[in-house]
Amino acid sequence: MLRIPCPWCGPRDETEFSYGGQAHVAYPAEPSTVDDDAWATYLFYRDNPKGWFAERWMHRAGCQRWFNVVRHTVTYEIAASYPPGASRPEPA
Amino acid sequence: MSEWQVTPRLPEHPDVLWAEAEPRASYDVVIVGAGGHGLATAYYLAKNHGITNVAVVERGWLAGGNMARNTTIIRSNYLWDESAGIYEHALKLWEGLEADLDCEVAFSQRGVLNLAHSLGDVREGRRRVNANQLNGVDAQWLTPDEVQKVAPILNISTEVRYPVLGGTFQPRAGIAKHDWVAWGYARAAHALGVDLIQGCEVTGVLRDGDRVVGVDTVRGPIRAGRVALAAAGHSSVVTSSLGLRLPLQSFPLQALVSELLEQVLDTVVMSNAVHVYVSQAHKGELVMGAGIDGYVGYGQRGSFPVIEHQMAAAIELFPIFARAHVLRTWGGIVDVSPDASPIVGLTPYAGLYVNCGWGTGGFKATPGIGWVFADTIANDRPHPLAEPFSLARFDSGALIDEHGAAAVAH
Numbered sequence: 001m002l003r004i005p006c007p008w009c010g011p012r013d014e015t016e017f018s019y020g021g022q023a024h025v026a027y028p029a030e031p032s033t034v035d036d037d038a039w040a041t042y043l044f045y046r047d048n049p050k051g052w053f054a055e056r057w058m059h060r061a062g063c064q065r066w067f068n069v070v071r072h073t074v075t076y077e078i079a080a081s082y083p084p085g086a087s088r089p090e091p092a
Numbered sequence: 093m094s095e096w097q098v099t100p101r102l103p104e105h106p107d108v109l110w111a112e113a114e115p116r117a118s119y120d121v122v123i124v125g126a127g128g129h130g131l132a133t134a135y136y137l138a139k140n141h142g143i144t145n146v147a148v149v150e151r152g153w154l155a156g157g158n159m160a161r162n163t164t165i166i167r168s169n170y171l172w173d174e175s176a177g178i179y180e181h182a183l184k185l186w187e188g189l190e191a192d193l194d195c196e197v198a199f200s201q202r203g204v205l206n207l208a209h210s211l212g213d214v215r216e217g218r219r220r221v222n223a224n225q226l227n228g229v230d231a232q233w234l235t236p237d238e239v240q241k242v243a244p245i246l247n248i249s250t251e252v253r254y255p256v257l258g259g260t261f262q263p264r265a266g267i268a269k270h271d272w273v274a275w276g277y278a279r280a281a282h283a284l285g286v287d288l289i290q291g292c293e294v295t296g297v298l299r300d301g302d303r304v305v306g307v308d309t310v311r312g313p314i315r316a317g318r319v320a321l322a323a324a325g326h327s328s329v330v331t332s333s334l335g336l337r338l339p340l341q342s343f344p345l346q347a348l349v350s351e352l353l354e355q356v357l358d359t360v361v362m363s364n365a366v367h368v369y370v371s372q373a374h375k376g377e378l379v380m381g382a383g384i385d386g387y388v389g390y391g392q393r394g395s396f397p398v399i400e401h402q403m404a405a406a407i408e409l410f411p412i413f414a415r416a417h418v419l420r421t422w423g424g425i426v427d428v429s430p431d432a433s434p435i436v437g438l439t440p441y442a443g444l445y446v447n448c449g450w451g452t453g454g455f456k457a458t459p460g461i462g463w464v465f466a467d468t469i470a471n472d473r474p475h476p477l478a479e480p481f482s483l484a485r486f487d488s489g490a491l492i493d494e495h496g497a498a499a500v501a502h
Contacts, residue, residue, distance in 0.1 A: 001396050002387075015397045019387045021341070040487045044339040044430045048328035050390045073342075074390045 005081040006059045007067050020056030022046040023068040024088060050074060054088045109275050110282035115289050118315035119147045121469060122307055123322055124294050124330055126150035127159040128270070128455060129447055130322035131277035131288075132462020133469070135193075138284035140463070141470035146286045147316075149309060151293040151326070155274030158324050161392075161424035162455040163347050163369060163381040165360055167204045167265035169224050169231050174480035174492045175433065176227035181477055182460025183264060189459055195276035197268045198374055202359050204265035205234070205242055207409075209254040209365035217260045224262070232261045245356050247411055254366050254408070267360060267371050273458060294323075296333035297444070304334075304444040320445040320469050325390065325425030327448035336439065338448060339486050340427040343384040345452050346394030348402075348421040352376035356412065366405035378416060380406055384426060384452060394423040426451050431491040436465060436481040437474040445469050446483065 002014035028034045028042060047053065053073050058066045070080040070088060080089040121137060123130045126148045137143040150156075166186055168179035190197055208214045217233065224231035236248045239259045248256045278288055289311075296308035297319065306315040323330050325342040353376050362369035370380050382402035385395040399421055407414050429435055429449035434457070436447050447465045450457065464475040474482060480492060 014386070014395065021388070036487055044486045045337050046339075046341060048338070048341050048388065048427075049332075050326070050329050050342075053388060055388065071387075073388055076389065076391055 002076060002078070004057060004069065005078065006062060006065075007081050007083050008065060009059060009062045012059070012062060016059060016061035018058045018060045020058060020066065023054040023056045052079065056084075109279040110288050113147070113287035113289050115147065115149070115292060115309065115311050115314050116287070118306070119287070120145040120317045121320060122146075122314055122316035122318075123148045123320045124307065125157070125322035125324065125326075126154045126278070126288060126290065127157050127322060127324060128155065128274055128277065128458040129324075129450075129461050129465070130320075131155070131274055131281055132458050133320060133322060133447070133465045134286045134462075135277050135281040135284070136463045136466035137470060138281060138286055140466060143470055144285035146281075147289055147314065148281070148286060149289045149292040149294060149307070149314070151291075153290050154278055154288060155271065158424040158426065158454060159270055159274050161345075161347060161422055162270060163371065163379050164267045164270045164373075164455060165204065165265070165362070165369065165371065166199075166268060166456040167262050167360075168229050168456075169204070169206070169220060169260060169262040169265065170494060171220050171223050172492050172494065173223075173227060175494055176224065176229055177477045178434075178460055178464065178481070179457060180227065180229050181463065182457045185459035185463060186268065187264075189273075189276075193276040193280050195272065195279065197272045197276055199266065199268040200374070201264050201266040202371075203242065203261055203263045204360040204362060205239060205259045205261050207239070207259040207361065207363040207365070208257045209363065210257070213365055214257050217258065221260050224260075230262055230264050232263070234259050234261050242359055243357060243361055245410055245412055246361065247409055252408055256409075265360065267373075269374070270455060277458075277462070294330055297330070299334065299441060302440070303442040308333075316443075318443050318445065318469055318472075320447065320465065322447050322465070324448065324450065324454065325427045327427050327446065331446075334441065334444075336441065336444075338427075338435065338446070338483070339430055340435075340449055341388050342390055342425050342427050343387070344389045344391060344394055344423040345381070345384045345426045346398060346421055346423040347379065347381040348399065349373070349377040349379050349419050350413075350416040351419045353378065353416060357410075361409065363405065363409060366408060368402040368405035368409065370406060370410070377419065378413065384428065385423075390425055392423050392425060394421060426454075428452075430486065432494045433492040434461070434481050435483050436461065436478040437468055437483065438472070439483060
């Protein structure tokens, strides 16, 4: 069971959260100018690292707000939790 | 009724199934990953195409990844034509596999039930039965009473939260002994001259311009005319050294077994709605699985809430399981693609072939994908059954959406 630190509610069990995949994937700024390759990348391609990963979570059973977490995909250690819009902190 | 009432005799253990090989400087084909898919690919490269200067390199030990961790369910009752093509090809090969490999694999066509618990499930199931029949795949729609004849211990009461409203049944589906399948392919491939190299992690892919010319490993570089990936959940890790991104996310998928019990279930029962799938192994363990964990991960262990959820589902469907004990739980890393269908074929690099994205359902495809992937590698073009599963479909938009038909329960 992961204990995920919600920036607003504090640490809670993973069963209170929904997962949103990779963080910091921006919707294309000018959608009408984007070609097929770039759309494919935006829609279907995500990083899949064996190591530190910045990902989105939503505190479904709590404040219902989205936020980002930096988590290690092998040890599942969580290094940081931060509000959307903030830049990704580097793990120590 | 079927062979489950008789405990199959266990085969004598031979002294040697294959010999461990030292990596040579170069091969015609290097296959990355000695799981079921990699071993089957090597076997069919040698047998069907006469290409025997082949190495299968494996990070850990032979068939110690998902091949050792799956729930051994074999079926071909997928919705879409493309999926029916590859999975039915596999099922036909399963039906002749013991004779072909001259090796017992305990392939048991005990049928697979896919239960429906809602009006949406019923409609989807009936549609899938029709689609299967049009594709020559055996499929039947069963009413709740007919479902119970197939699996008498199943609770078909209407007084539960998700009552059984019917189900699809594929009689030719079943299970096999996963280890014996891997060892059978390994032995047969080795006998044809294939080198099987364990403890040989690939750390990078060698290239010359846009052509892949080998792999770097912890035991030194190995040159290769062609490199074929069969690395499942670690595919992204292998291609990252090339800068080649794959549309995959890796997730833990867990399974568990009970202690050995009297035989009570002689078919495979799957329920996507309450989400558990169960069969009973020849020795007597109840083998259960459910969905993937809810987040990307490479830790080969499972999240506890998933176990709790699948046990709740299992006990609602099979009240007599309430007294059974869990003996072991484990996890494997599955690579899931955006449309829940595999990615097979050529890549932007000449000489590099991918076979990945099988997600939670790769075991059943083992003979079929080995056959098709070997043909793809030998002829440097996609086998007709692999063609729809190209990497390029994510650019063209020609997706093969098996989320509805397959969901996560493969």
